[in-house]
Amino acid sequence: MASVRWSCIILALLSGLVVPGFPRSPSRLLEKRSLPEGADAIEIHSTKISCKVTSRFAHNVVTTKAINRANTAKEVSFDVELPKTAFITNFSLTIDGVTYPGNVKEKEVAKKQYEKAVSQGKTAGLVKASGRKLEKFTVSVNVAAGSSVTFELTYEELLKRHKGKYEMYLKVQPKQLVKHFEIEADIFEPQGISTLDAKASFITNDVLSSALTKFFSGKKGHVSFKPSLDQQRSCPTCTDSLIDGEFTISYDVNRESPANVQIVNGYFVHFFAPQGLPVVPKNIVFVIDVSGSMQGRKMEQTKDALLKILDDMKEDDFLNFILFSGDVTIWKENLVQATPENIQEAREFVRSIQDQGMTNINDGLLRGISMLKEAREKHRVLDRSTSIVIMLTDGDANVGESRPPKIQENVRNAIGGKFPLYNLGFGNNLNYNFLESMALENHGFARRIYEDSDANLQLQGFYEEVANPLLTGVEVEYPENAILDLTQNTYKHFYDGSEIVVAGRLVDEEMNNFKADVKGHGAVNDLTFTEEVTPEKITLWNGAAQSTFSWLDTVKVTQDGLSVMINRRKNMMVSFGDGVTFVVVLHQVWKKHPVHQDFLGFYVVDSHRMSAQTHGLLGQFFHPFDFQVSDIHPGSDPTKPQATMVVKNHQLTVTRGSQKDYRKDVSIGTKVACWFVHNNGQGLIDGVHSDYIVPDLF
Numbered sequence: 001m002a003s004v005r006w007s008c009i010i011l012a013l014l015s016g017l018v019v020p021g022f023p024r025s026p027s028r029l030l031e032k033r034s035l036p037e038g039a040d041a042i043e044i045h046s047t048k049i050s051c052k053v054t055s056r057f058a059h060n061v062v063t064t065k066a067i068n069r070a071n072t073a074k075e076v077s078f079d080v081e082l083p084k085t086a087f088i089t090n091f092s093l094t095i096d097g098v099t100y101p102g103n104v105k106e107k108e109v110a111k112k113q114y115e116k117a118v119s120q121g122k123t124a125g126l127v128k129a130s131g132r133k134l135e136k137f138t139v140s141v142n143v144a145a146g147s148s149v150t151f152e153l154t155y156e157e158l159l160k161r162h163k164g165k166y167e168m169y170l171k172v173q174p175k176q177l178v179k180h181f182e183i184e185a186d187i188f189e190p191q192g193i194s195t196l197d198a199k200a201s202f203i204t205n206d207v208l209s210s211a212l213t214k215f216f217s218g219k220k221g222h223v224s225f226k227p228s229l230d231q232q233r234s235c236p237t238c239t240d241s242l243i244d245g246e247f248t249i250s251y252d253v254n255r256e257s258p259a260n261v262q263i264v265n266g267y268f269v270h271f272f273a274p275q276g277l278p279v280v281p282k283n284i285v286f287v288i289d290v291s292g293s294m295q296g297r298k299m300e301q302t303k304d305a306l307l308k309i310l311d312d313m314k315e316d317d318f319l320n321f322i323l324f325s326g327d328v329t330i331w332k333e334n335l336v337q338a339t340p341e342n343i344q345e346a347r348e349f350v351r352s353i354q355d356q357g358m359t360n361i362n363d364g365l366l367r368g369i370s371m372l373k374e375a376r377e378k379h380r381v382l383d384r385s386t387s388i389v390i391m392l393t394d395g396d397a398n399v400g401e402s403r404p405p406k407i408q409e410n411v412r413n414a415i416g417g418k419f420p421l422y423n424l425g426f427g428n429n430l431n432y433n434f435l436e437s438m439a440l441e442n443h444g445f446a447r448r449i450y451e452d453s454d455a456n457l458q459l460q461g462f463y464e465e466v467a468n469p470l471l472t473g474v475e476v477e478y479p480e481n482a483i484l485d486l487t488q489n490t491y492k493h494f495y496d497g498s499e500i501v502v503a504g505r506l507v508d509e510e511m512n513n514f515k516a517d518v519k520g521h522g523a524v525n526d527l528t529f530t531e532e533v534t535p536e537k538i539t540l541w542n543g544a545a546q547s548t549f550s551w552l553d554t555v556k557v558t559q560d561g562l563s564v565m566i567n568r569r570k571n572m573m574v575s576f577g578d579g580v581t582f583v584v585v586l587h588q589v590w591k592k593h594p595v596h597q598d599f600l601g602f603y604v605v606d607s608h609r610m611s612a613q614t615h616g617l618l619g620q621f622f623h624p625f626d627f628q629v630s631d632i633h634p635g636s637d638p639t640k641p642q643a644t645m646v647v648k649n650h651q652l653t654v655t656r657g658s659q660k661d662y663r664k665d666v667s668i669g670t671k672v673a674c675w676f677v678h679n680n681g682q683g684l685i686d687g688v689h690s691d692y693i694v695p696d697l698f
Contacts, residue, residue: 041070045148046180049170051249053187055262055269056159056501058168060086065150068143077140078151081171084135086157093141094150161252161273161499163464165195170247172202177232177241185249187221190262191271192254192554192568196221202245207231216251218554218568223249259531261516266509270476270516270531273499277470278523281316281385283335283375285368289393289426291325291359298394298426298451299355305459306350312467313338318381320371321349324364325357326399335375361393362401362410365421369414376418384523386472386493387419392449392459393435394426404434412441420444420492424462427451443492468496471520471527476502482514483507494520538572540564551586581605585662601662617685617692629654629675645675650683 045065052059066076082088091102143149159166170183187193196216200208211227225247234242253260258274288302313319317338321331331349336342372387374380381387401407415421421442423435426449436446449458471494478486486504494500500518518529538549540557549555554568563575572584585601602618604610610622627647635642635655645654655676660669680689 041068042074042076042143043067043069044174044176044178047172047174047178047182048180049172049183051168051170051183051185053159053168053185053189055188055190056161056166056271058086058157058159060155060157060168060170062153062155063150065148066143067148068145071145073142073144075140076143076149077138078153079173080137080153081173082135082137082153082155083157083169085160086155088137088153088155090152090154091137091139092152093139094152095141095143096147158501162497164497165250165252168249170249171245172247173244174241175244177229177239178243179229181227181232181243183223183225183247185221185223187216187223187251189219189221189251189253190552191260192219193217193221194252194254196223196249196251198223198225198247198249200225200245200247202242203227203231221251257531258529259516259518261531263506266506268504268506270502270504271499272476272494272502272518272529274470274494274529277496277527279314279496280469280472280521280523281314281318281382282467282469283318283372283381283385283387285320285322285335285372285389287322287324287364287368287389287391288353289325289359289361289364289391289395290323290329290353290355291357291395292355293359293395293429294426295355298455299353301456302392302426302459303350303353304456305463307347308456308460309463310343310346310350312463313343315339316382316385318375318385319346320368321346322364322368322371323353324360324367325355326360327357328360328363328367330367330371334380335371358399359393359395359397360400361391361397362407365389365391365407365411366414369411372419373414384521386469388466389415389419389421389444390424390463390466391421391435392424392426393430395429396431396434404431404438408434408438408441411438415442417443422446422462422466424449424459426455465498466493466495469493470496471522474500474518474520476500477517477519478504479514481507538566580610587662603662615686620686632656643675645677647684648686652677652683654678 043066045067047064048062050061050063060082062080064078066078068074068076093100093102137153139151141149157168159168168185172183174181187196193216196214198208198212198214199205207227208225211225211231213222213224213226215222227243230236232241232243234240255273255275258272260271262269262271286306288306290299294302315338318335319338320335323329323331331346368389368391372389376387396402397404397407401410411421421439422444423439423446425432425435425446428451432446432448439446447458447462449455449462452458472492474491474494476489478489484505484507487502489502491500506514513532516531518531520527538551538553540549549566551566551569553566556563556565558564561576563573565573565575567573569586569588571586573581574584575581581604583603583605585603586598587601588598604618604622610619612623614620614622625647627645629643629645632641632643641656643654643656645652655678657674657676658671659674661672662669664670677684682688685692
């Protein structure tokens with residue numbers, strides 16, 4: 001029998017929402033059925049999915065309002081399919097203006113409360129597996145004639161980077177035309193957004209583009225999908241909806257450096273995703289179930305996928321095949337290099353695979369693990385390489401050691417934490433929880449391969465996730481005296497297109513700088529990536545209130561006639577009054593320069609808008625003033641002549657030289673000729689230079 005995987009969160013709504021006179025049988029609570037008369041009388045008035053993403057964390061609210069147009073009470077069902085990695089944080093029903101909040105419970109507690117609620121005829125909802133990437137939340141309620149009900153479900157999810165992008169999967173299935181239908185997503189990423197896209201599986205690109213709005217700039221991105229009633233129709237004259245499928249939003253962020261650390265309220269999140277590194281060679285053993293249950297389509301799809309995977313193997317890789325049924329069969333005694341000749345021989349072996357017998361998972365895995373360890377110990381593989389076990393099975397162990405806990409123990413002891421195990425479960429007739437648990441405790445993960453026409457593509461897709469390791473033995477280190485709590489910070493592998501995320505709590509909530517080191521073994525040498533978190537503050541005051549930003553921000557603040565715009569790592573523009581604008585440019589130099597450091601350049605745009613009374617170190621020169629230069633003669637440096645300057649009734653000795661103008665080129669500037677006034681500008685400026693220096697602002 002197929003095992004049902006209960007979600008980590010089950011929601012039980014124990015508010016007893018049963019309309020008097022319309023008792024409900026527990027067996028009919030979540031039953032899908034056609035309403036006897038006037039099924040169309042249940043009108044879905046509106047559906048809105050609102051997504052807000054901040055630093056890869058998605059907060060989603062699904063709201064649906066239904067109206068019973070019939071003369072009698074009707075049952076209304078609310079179905080939402082949400083990602084398997086998401087967790088529900090809130091649910092409520094609002095009937096005729098009265099809101100009934102739900103109780104979100106952990107799995108085991110919720111399962112018991114759900115069954116009790118059903119037996120008492122109360123309204124309850126649950127979550128269970130519903131497909132490859134989704135789980136279904138379902139709840140039903142009786143609604144009186146002429147009444148309305150609003151369902152609101154809130155769920156959250158940490159988006160993981162997969163093949164170079166973050167994706168949000170939204171399953172939409174209103175089952176009828178909806179007057180007000182909308183999907184809206186707002187994305188905020190402190191690193192800045194580099195790409196943003198949206199696609200739908202249920203409509204053509206032409207229809208999608210006419211109902212879709214998307215844009216991104218700097219740190220913010222926005223997606224809105226709002227089809228009209230006509231755009232929802234399956235045909236121009238149809239009354240049924242074509243909106244039935246997945247709506248996917250994908251994006252990635254700017255990566256000026258491999259790592260990014262964000263600090264908020266005494267907590268930090270460290271994102272790490274280096275690019276452009278050479279791929280570490282792989283030593284892979286494929287442990288394949290060839291028992292009788294794999295007969296036919298499953299076996300053909302597995303062979304198709306393996307043949308495609310062989311095409312993608314690199315010549316520095318090593319491989320072997322372990323086949324298990326009642327017995328264990330191997331292709332070669334030892335791992336072999338993926339040379340063109342060996343790959344061709346491997347193809348012939350794969351094509352010859354036949355299904356037979358029982359399912360001996362234990363011996364198949366132990367043989368593959370032993371082969372990998374022996375290859376490493378006897379130096380049959382490259383020193384700078386990584387080992388991986390990939391197992392595919394469609395059933396439960398039924399010969400040899402068949403107890404899942406014992407198999408897990410044997411595998412864990414055999415691997416000894418030296419390399420990861422990835423388990424692929426083909427179909428539904430298997431103990432997937434066992435496969436998943438065994439993979440996770442050996443630094444891998446499990447995937448369910450669904451028995452569809454594209455099963456071979458699913459297998460290939462999994463292989464692409466682990467085909468390009470860029471680092472092995474990754475360790476993320478922080479100062480011991482700076483961090484209190486920390487999530488996982490060691491990883492067997494970092495794969496191209498993925499991302500390592502470490503979160504923690506700081507000892508000092510006011511801390512805004514510390515050093516983080518990421519160490520790993522690369523294909524060529526050992527690597528260390530250092531991220532020093534030292535935000536240079538930009539603080540704006542409005543009376544006692546203050547706002548603090550850094551040069552890593554892209555933000556605009558407007559208040560009381562003052563506008564401040566910070567352009568990440570470039571400049572800050574301050575505008576006020578009648579178009580008066582200052583520009584503060586961040587001039588960055590080579591980090592290892594022995595002398596020069598980053599500095600700020602202060603510039604004035606349209607200085608003619610300043611009044612004649614504007615003073616200060618720069619203000620006194622906003623308007624033209626008279627000066628004369630005479631008696632130009634060689635100085636002590638032949639390349640820098642000297643002269644006499646008369647300005648403000650003062651006679652000064654000046655030197656001809658050059659200075660950088662950074663207005664057009666903020667990186668290296670433009671060289672311009674100028675006269676240098678000595679003695680800190682004495683005689684040129686009013687008073688002395690110390691009049692304009694504030695040693696301590698606070």
